[in-house]
Amino acid sequence: MKRNEIIIICLLFLLAFGLRFYEISYPDFKWGDEMAHVPAGTNYWLNGQFEPDNWEHPPLRHILMYGFLQLFGDNPYGWRMRNILFGAAACVLTYLFARNVSGGRKAALLAGVLLATDPLHIVMSRYTFEEIYGGAFFLAAIVLYQRHAGRSWLIAASAFFMGCALATKWYYVPCWLLIYLLLLRDNRNYRSVGTAFFITATYLFIPASVFIGSYYFWFMRGYTFSEFLQFIQDAYFSLQTYRPESYNPEMVFLSHTSALEWFIRSVTVGQGTFIGADRGEFILYMNSLPVWIATLPAMVFLAVLAQRRKSLELGLPVLLFLGTYSLFVGVKRPTFIYSAVPLLPFAFTAIGCLVTEVTGRVNARLYHLVLVTMLAWNLYLYPLATAKNVPVAPYQYLLDDSDAKLFRQ
Structure with missing residues (x-):
């Protein structure tokens, strides 16, 4: 990797980290799911019990929470630094993923910047939601798969991070099996008994072992x-x-x-408080619709482009997106907006590829216009995701159309 690209990656990480870390100690009390997630970390480590959190989800989240509490203390930094760091890392991993898919920096930069500034990803990176670090583990597994080039240690590393993702949330299972099949397909590995056995043993055994191992304290x-x-x-x-x-x-x-409404209509939930006549503080979970609405057209475009160029690499974001999104669409249980987070790296990669291809054919300068416009929109929404004290007037139309619970001080 060249020096210029390393600088880009470092700047992207600093941007993502800064937006997530700024005033992270506010509020200075456990908020929302933190009231269950934080004590459950200690309870699981010491007693092997999941309470007061949900017992159905895999417990790697508890182990990570306990570790960060030991590093930073039982305070807002200990509660939230895990998601801040993994959220920033996910933006770099999105850049690397999109770089491998597109073969160019422009699509990768747009994808990375969109995730770094996305208001939903930011608000969830500032609290304790599993989708942030689970998504980062999943992305790490995918990027390592993209770069393995037959090297067994990279396949094993990919399998380990895939196991970490599975030990956080179950909905990575379809894409876990997809990557396993793609590994068998690479260079017709399925025709070599030894190679097929290694891939099967590695990419099935290691993730399963990590998943089971996360229940160690329960087994105890x-x-x-x-x-x-x-x-x-x-x-x-x-x-x-x-x-x-x-x-x-x-x-x-x-x-x-x-999940059917995530990419086609505005979704804004959360809560906020009006302070006085013209100011307020809000923590809103929203899809940045002017950006997100390009997802499905971009997926179709990328699928067609991959077919024409006979490129599996170009089609990978589509396969991973569908492998996860179809699960959310198909389940009978409710799927809330925060579950869209694992899809965003693939959505933004497809959007990056679409913008790069179209502007390259029309006018290369349009790429910068699109990048700046999308960045500006996301930064405009940033205060609504981070409890900043802001004037209400510039956001009144969004608040009026939202389903957030809004109160007056």
Whole structure:
């Protein structure tokens, strides 16, 4: 990698880190899911129990939370630094992923900048949501897969990070199996018994081992492996029974429960407080619709381009996007807007490729106009995602159309 590109990556990380870290100590109390996530980390490490968090989800999140509490203390930095660092790392990984897909810096830079400044990714990087670090693990696995070039240690490293993703959320399973099949397909590895056995042993055994290993403290309570299998089955079926009425009616996400609307209409939930007549503080979870709405057309464009050029690499964002999105669309349980986060690197990569291809054919200078316009829009929304004290007037139309719970001081 050349020096200029290393500088770009460093600047991208600093941008993403700065936007996520700025005034992270506010609020200085556990907010939202932090009230369950933070104590559950200690409870799992010391007692092997998941309470007060949900028991159905894999427990790597608890281990990571306990580790960051030990590093930074039981304070806002200990609660939130995990997501800040992994959120910033995800932006760099998105750049690397898009770089491998497109073969150029322009699409990669646009994809990385869009994730670095995306208001939903930022707000979730400032609290304790699993989608941020789980998504970063998943991206790391994909980038290592892209670059393995037959090197066994990179395949093993990819498998390890895939295991970390699975030990955070289950919805990476379809893409885990997809990457395994693609590894067998590379250079017709399936025709070589030895290579096929290595890939199977590595890419199935290592992720499964990491997933099972995350339950170590649960096993230490005396449970057997057969009980573990029953536990996983019970967790799966329990998750399928969730309906909107299963949640606390005060939950801010309940107004939007379908993944079908993520990329085609405005979704804004959360809460905020009007301070006086003309100012307010808001923590809103929103899709940046002027950017996100390009996702589905960009996916179609990239799929056609990949077909014409007979390039699996170009089609990879489409496959990964569909492999995850179809799961969200197909499940019966509610899918809230925060679950869109793992899709964003692939969405923004497709958008980056679309913009680069179209502007390259029309006028190369248009690329910079699109980049600046999208960046400006996301930064305009930034205060609404980070509880900044801002004048209400510039955002009144967004607040009026939102489903956020808004209060007056």
